[in-house]
Amino acid sequence: MAATQILKSEWTKIRSVASTVWTLSLAAVVTIALGILISLLSKNEFDKMPARERLSFDPTFISFAGMTLGQLAMIVFGVLVVGNEYSTGMIRTSLAAVPQRGSFLFSKIAVATGLALVVGMITSFVAFFLGQAMLGPHKAQIGDPGVLRAVIGGGLYMTLIAVFSMGVAAMLRSPMLSLGILMPFFFLISNILGNVSATKKIGRYLPDQAGSKIMQVVTPVDDSTPYGPWGGLAIMVLWVIAALIGGYALLKKRDA
Template sequence: MAATQVLQSEWTKIRSVQSTLWTLSLALVVTLALGALISIVTRNTFEDLSVRDQAAFDATRVSFAGMGLGQLAMIVFGVLVISNEYSTGMIRTSLAAVPQRGTFLFSKIAIASSLALLVGVVTSFGAFFLGQALLGEHRASLGDSGVLRAVFGGGLYMGLIAMFSMGVAAMLRSPMLSLGVLMPFFFIISNILGNVDATRKAGQYLPDQAGSHVMQVVAPPDDAAPYGPWGGLAIMAAWVAAALVGGYVVIKRRDA
């Protein structure tokens, strides 16, 4: 089967599975909703912040407060895209139709990643404009130094989270096992390693902690990361590449 036909087939599969499309919609909705709520609260309580916190105030990052929940939806999307066929047994039919396993896997990833990146960028810009409108006089402008980079980078971050999840799901091949690894990794282990003094330096190189630096306009006072915004995103991209290579090796060597 030609590569273009494989791509078209994967696009049809993703469109036909409602759960994958719902997770992308959920990523958009929860990110905007929570970001809007936090922006309203921040505007109403800004005067209660200490002088130090007001000086380090990052209006752009406030509008991204919902990214955590949006990230959760992106993880689920990435896992479902890859592991749905394993859980239903359709993987055997797919590999019989496309015996070139690399073509099969990376066509699926190409279509799903394009969707995730598109939704991620729309979500990031939407969250920014909505959040800044609600912040009132404390808002930032897209033309301010570092803001456009942070907003566009937020979209790339969400897309890369989905891609990393796809790579892990391709290695583990089970939706429950993949989510059982990814959820604790991002929402428990990463937070612990990043906030404990003994492990903070190592935690800075985890994909979410490194990648999220691209969304910062004003660095927190306690931020001692040895890389800049794009350097952090590059570290995250390296994690994604490693996960995708791992997924390719597994699907190449193991039976369906």
Template sequence: MAATQVLKSEWTKIRSVSSTVWTLGLAVVVTVALGALISVLSRNDYDNLDARDRLSFDATFISFAGMSLGQLAMIVFGVLVVSNEYSTGMIRTSLAAVPQRGAFLFSKVLVATLLAFAVGLATSFLAFFVGQAMLGPYRAEIGDPGVLRAVIGGGLYMTLIAMFSMGVAAMLRSPMLSLGILMPFFFLISSILGNVSATKKIGRFLPDQAGSKIMQVKTPFADDTPYGPWGGLGIMVAWVVLALLGGYALLRRRDA
């Protein structure tokens, strides 16, 4: 099967599964709504901040507060894109049509990544503008130093979360097992490791914590992270590459 036909087939699969479309929609709504709420609360609390906290007040990053929940929807999207065929048994038909397993997997990942990036970038810009409107006099402007980088970075972050989930799902094949590992990992384990002093230096190198650095414009006080925004994104990219390579290696070795 020609490459263009494989890509078209994967696009049709994604578009025809309503759960993947609803999941992307949920990512947008949750990210923007929660970001707006946190922005309103931050605006009301601004007068209670001391001078040091006002200097590190990051209006841009505050508008991305909803990413913590929005990324969970992107995880579900990434898992469903890859593992849905395993749960329905369609994987045998797909591999019979596209016997080159590398072409099969990476065509699926490419189409899903482009869709995730489009949705992630739109979500990031929408969350920023809505959040800044809620912040009122404390808002940041898109032309301020570092802001455009942070907003585009928000879209990249959501995309990489989905790609990492695709790699894990390709390794595990089961949607329930994949979600059972990824959800607690990002929502609980990563937060605990990143906030406990004994494990903080390890937690900062996890994909979500490293990648979220790209969305920061101002560095909080007492932040001794040994990398900057692009370094953090690079660490997240490395995690994604490892997950996808692991998924590809296992797909080649085992039966459908």
């Protein structure tokens, strides 16, 4: 089967499954809505903040506060894109139609990544502009130093979270098992490791903590992270590449 036919086939699969479309929509709505709410609360609390906190006040990053929950929907999207075929048994039919397993997997990931990138970028820009509208006099402008990088970085971050989840789902082959590992990892374990002094140095190299650095414009006063925004994104990309290589290696090795 030609590469264009495989891509068209994967596009048809993704858009025909309602759950994948809904999870992308949920990721956008949750990220934007929470960003608006937290931006509004931050505006109301700004005058009560201690001077130290005002020095670290990052209006751009605040507008992305909803991404903490929005990324969970991106994880579900990534897992469903790859894992659905295993749970339904359709994987055997798909691999019979496309025996080149590498072409099959990376066509699926390419189509889903493109879709996640479009949704992620739109979500990031909308969250930024609406969040800044809520912040009033404390808002940032898109032309301010580092702001455009942070907004584009927000879209890239959401996309990479989804692609990392695709790689993990390809390795584990089970949507339930993949979600059972990824959800606690990002929502609990990463936060615990990042907030406990003894494990902070480990936590900062996890994909979500490193990747979220790209969305920061103002560096917190007590931040001792040894890498900058692009360095953090590069660490996240390495995690994604490792997950994809793992997924590809296992798909090549074992039966459907």
